[in-house]
Amino acid sequence: MLITTIILIGTIIWVYILSVLKRAKLSAFYFITGSVGLFLILMALSRPYGIWLFSTIVTRGIGLFGSLSGMFTAFYRENLIEIQNTHDTILMFVDYECSGIIETTAFWSLIAFYPVYSRKERTIIGVAGALWIYAANILRLFVVATIVFFNGNKIFFLAHSVLGRLFFYILVIALYYNVFTRAHIIKNFTGKLIYKGDEK
Template identity: 35%
Template sequence: MIKYAVGLTGLIIWLFILHILKKSKLNFWHFLFGSAGAFILMLIFLQPVLTQPLARIVALLASIPGKIAGVYSAHYKYGVIFVESSAGAISLKIDFECSGIIEIIAYLSLLMFYQVYTVYERIYVGVLGVIGMVLANALRITVICLIIYFGGIDMYYIAHTFVGRFVFYGLSVMLYFYVFTKPQIIKQKVGSFSYDSDK
C-alpha cells in the first residue's frame, strides 16, 4: 500500500514538473526529466509484473532453433532452458537480468519523450522496437546455448558474459541508431550552399 501511495505521489510531482518544463519550453530538460521519471516509474510498477511473462516469451523463441536442431530444450513455462553437452548438462534460468526488461523499459522511456516522432509514430516505432529487442534477446540466449552445447559447460561464463552481451547490445545499438540518431539527422534543418560556377 505504501509503495503505491509513494508511487502515486511521485507520479503527480513528475507530471507537475513536466508541465512546468513544457510551458517554459525547456525541451532538453523536459526530455531528460521525462525519460528518467518514466524509467523509474515503469521499473517500479511494470517490471515486477512483466519480467516473468517476458522471460517465458524469450525462452519460447530461443527454444525454436534448439528444438529444430535437437541440441537443447526449453521449459518456457518456467523460463528455463536445459542444455546437455558432451561435458555435462546445465540449466539456464532466464531471470530479471536476462529477460531484457530493463533495456525495453529504457528504450520506451526515451521514445516517449523523443519529439522527432509524432505520437502515432512513437507508438508504431515503440511496438516494433520492443519486438526487435525481444528477438535480439532470444538470439542472444540461442547463441549462449549453442556455445555451451558445442564447447561444454566451461564455456558458460564466456558465452554469457561476453559473446551473448556482444550480440544483444550490438543489435541494440543498431536499433538505437535507426530509431533515434538517423531520424534526428534527417529531420534537422541543414542549410544549402552552391559554387559560383553552378550559377
C-alpha cells in the first residue's frame, strides 16, 4: 500500500513537472525528465508481475531453441534452463537481470519522449524495438548455453558475464543507433525522415 501511494504521488509530481517544462518550451529538460520519470515508474510497476512475465516469455523462447538443438532443457514454471553435457549439469535462471525488462523499459521510456518521430511512429518503433531486444536476448542466452554445453561449467562466467553480454549489447547498440542517432542525423540534414523506398 505504501509503495503504491509513493508511486502515485511520484507520478503526479512527474506529470506536473512535465507540464511546466512543456509550457516553458524547455525541450531538452522535457525529454530527460520524461524519459527518466517514465523509466522509474514502469520499473516500479513491473514488480513482481512484469518481471515474471518477461522472464517467462524469454524462457519459452530459449526453450524452443533448446528443443531444436537438444543441448539444454527449459523448465517454464521455474524459469530455469538446464544445460547438461557429458561432464557437467549447469543450471541457469532467467531472472530479473536476464529477462530483458530493464533494456526494454529503457527503450520505451526514451522513444516515448523522442521528438523526431510522430506518435504513430513511436508506437510502431516501440513494439518493433521490444521485439528486437527480445530476439537479441534469446540469441544471447543461446550463445551462452552453446558455449557452456561444449566447454563445461568452468567457462560459465566468461560466457554469461562477458561474451553473452557483449553480444547482446552490440545488438542493442545497433538498435539505438538506427532509431535515435541515425534518424536524428537524417532529419537534421534533410528536414524530414527518409525511409527505405521513399521516392520523395
